[in-house]
Amino acid sequence: MEKHLLILFIDIRGFTSFSEDLLLYDVIHILNRHFYILDKIITKYGGYVDNYMGDGLIALFEMNNPQKEVIKAVRASLEIIKAVETEMKPYLKLLWNKSYEIGIGLHYGLVVAGTVGSSNNRQTTVIGDAVNFASRIESANKKIGSNFLISDDVYKLCPIRIMIDRSTSIKIRGKTGNFLLHEVVGIKK
Numbered sequence: 001m002e003k004h005l006l007i008l009f010i011d012i013r014g015f016t017s018f019s020e021d022l023l024l025y026d027v028i029h030i031l032n033r034h035f036y037i038l039d040k041i042i043t044k045y046g047g048y049v050d051n052y053m054g055d056g057l058i059a060l061f062e063m064n065n066p067q068k069e070v071i072k073a074v075r076a077s078l079e080i081i082k083a084v085e086t087e088m089k090p091y092l093k094l095l096w097n098k099s100y101e102i103g104i105g106l107h108y109g110l111v112v113a114g115t116v117g118s119s120n121n122r123q124t125t126v127i128g129d130a131v132n133f134a135s136r137i138e139s140a141n142k143k144i145g146s147n148f149l150i151s152d153d154v155y156k157l158c159p160i161r162i163m164i165d166r167s168t169s170i171k172i173r174g175k176t177g178n179f180l181l182h183e184v185v186g187i188k189k
Contacts, residue, residue, distance in 0.1 A: 004063045006073045006108050006154070007131055008047065009138035010038060010080065011056035013101040022096065030092070031055060037083050045076035051125055058134075060126065063108070070108070070158045074187055077104045077148055105138030106184075107151040136172045140181055144168055152180040161188050 012018070012034070019027045038057065039049050046069070047061040061073045084102055092098045109130025115122050137149050146165075155162055163186035169178045 001113050002110060003113055004109065005111050005113075005126065005130075006047075006061035006063065006069055006106060007111070007126070007134035008042070008059040008061070008073055008077065009056065009103075009105045009134050010059070010077075011103050011138055013103055013142070015055035015100065018098060018100050022098075026096070033091070034084075034088060037087060038080055041079045041083060042076050045072040045079075047073060047076060051123075056138075058126075058131070066108075067158045067161075070154055071161055071187060073106055073154075074150070074162055074184055077106060077184070078186065080104065081147055102147060103138050103141035104148040105134050105136070105140070106149070106154050107134035107137055108153045108157060109133065132174065133172065136174065137181060140170060140172065143170060144181070144183065146183045148184045149181045150184055152182065155182045163188055 019030075022030075035052060035057065042049060042059045047059045050058045050060050061069050063069050081102065081104070089099050092100070107130055109128070111126040111128040111130050113124070113126045115124050116127070117123050133151065137151055141147060141149055150162070155164070162182070162184060164182040165185045167180055167182045169180050171177075172179050
């Protein structure tokens with residue numbers, strides 16, 4: 001089925017080098033703790049995790065009321081950044097003397113939701129250009145030196161409430177032309 005959704009990608013920066021000298025059980029423990037915190041926050045704001053991909057995830061927010069849903073997704077993202085700073089980083093520092101950063105990308109667009117896979121291993125998920133673009137937005141954080149970027153499509157849904165630090169027009173891998181992305185720093189009351 002076709003539908004418009006908010007698509008949130010979250011990824012741990014440099015997780016391969018972060019985890020290379022850890023026991024595999026510790027890596028699984030860290031990822032499970034990280035995902036537990038993120039899932040709890042995403043659910044709190046009305047979203048749901050669609051898929052885990054290694055050290056990253058994709059979460060979705062329905063678009064029943066676009067302005068309200070955008071604010072919920074942005075609040076969830078800001079709370080996730082805070083939880084990584086206040087919960088995960090101190091925990092990692094104490095037990096392993098390690099730390100990590102995350103990147104978040106948020107986009108709004110048309111997707112196809114459905115079941116894919118073989119008859120023995122099927123999974124419900126979303127696909128489409130909007131999903132790919134959300135992933136590229138998350139990756140753009142590396143280029144820009146930010147943690148949380150949104151597409152101009154998301155920003156235009158609620159520009160009065162979303163506080164941005166800077167806007168950057170960049171080339172996105174796999175896409176033609178430049179795209180305006182906004183670094184989010186807060187929500188106005």
